[in-house]
Amino acid sequence: EVQLVESGGGLIQPGGSLRLSCVDSGFTFNSDGMNWARQSSEKGLEWLAYISSSGTTIYYADSVKGRFTISRDNARNSLYLQMDSLRGEDSALYYCVRDWPVIWGQGTLVTVSS
Amino acid sequence: DIQMTQSPSILSASVGDRVTVTCRASQNINNQLVWFQQKPGKAPKFLIHRASSLWSGVPSRFSGGGYGTEFTLTITSLQPEDFATYYCQQYNNYPRTFGQGTKVEIK
Numbered sequence: 090e091v092q093l094v095e096s097g098g099g100l101i102q103p104g105g106s107l108r109l110s111c112v113d114s115g116f117t118f119n120s121d122g123m124n125w126a127r128q129s130s131e132k133g134l135e136w137l138a139y140i141s142s143s144g145t146t147i148y149y150a151d152s153v154k155g156r157f158t159i160s161r162d163n164a165r166n167s168l169y170l171q172m173d174s175l176r177g178e179d180s181a182l183y184y185c186v187r188d189w190p191v192i193w194g195q196g197t198l199v200t201v202s203s
Numbered sequence: 204d205i206q207m208t209q210s211p212s213i214l215s216a217s218v219g220d221r222v223t224v225t226c227r228a229s230q231n232i233n234n235q236l237v238w239f240q241q242k243p244g245k246a247p248k249f250l251i252h253r254a255s256s257l258w259s260g261v262p263s264r265f266s267g268g269g270y271g272t273e274f275t276l277t278i279t280s281l282q283p284e285d286f287a288t289y290y291c292q293q294y295n296n297y298p299r300t301f302g303q304g305t306k307v308e309i310k
Contacts, residue, residue, distance in 0.1 A: 124299075134247070134290055134301040148297040151204075184246060190258065191237060193246035 093185050098197030105175050105201075111168040111185030111194055119163035122188035125170045127181035128196070135181075138170065139188075153179075175201045205229050205293055209302035215310040216281050224276045224305045226291035231271050235295035238267055238276045241304075242287045250289075251276065281307070 097109040109125070125137040138159040139148045147159055158171040168185050182196040206229035216222045226236065234254040239247035249258050251267040254274055264279045278285055286309055291302040 133303050134292075136292070136299040136301065139297065139299070150298045191239075191249040191252070193248075195246055 093194035095194045095197040098199045100200045102203050106173045109170040113166045118166040123168045124186040126186050127183045129181035177201050205300050207300050207302040209305050213306045215308050217310045220281045221279050224289050226274045226302050228272045232293045232295035234270050236274050237292050239290045240287045
């Protein structure tokens, strides 16, 4: 059974940085596109970023473009989200999401507060 | 960006009822729509892709329909485990966008 496990969340001050990680226990990580999404009570579910299997194609939501960077290491079956210039409105539960089949991790909580 | 609008926001129903959730896109997304189910404290669970194709292991009481801008998720004979929040998401364009969710609650 494919499982995605996120880590790296926590409490961070406004303006700070965090790096989220997601490890895929499946056997075909290097053949699938991956995404980051988040969920908060204020904004609901929000898609953030996509990276293709090779890493050559990347898309971002406008709300995080220029502040967040998605990347992957296929040798480590890992997906990353570098989050810089964090704001209060970035507080949410962050999920990694496999493109196909569509599988969500259990999420990692990010709280941006002073 | 494509706006996805779900209705109703809350749906009160009883076990055994047939319920339908509607999702409308602000522009044509062909059949590039997925449905998710989410229970409190859990990650969303994938139910349907390409608007009407049931994912493996999803009970046949779930069905999806629609094309273009209007889509439906129907649950025939609602079961206790179906009380949850349901979300649609379009993947025809980036940014991929979600509906705001429909909570199916016990009447």
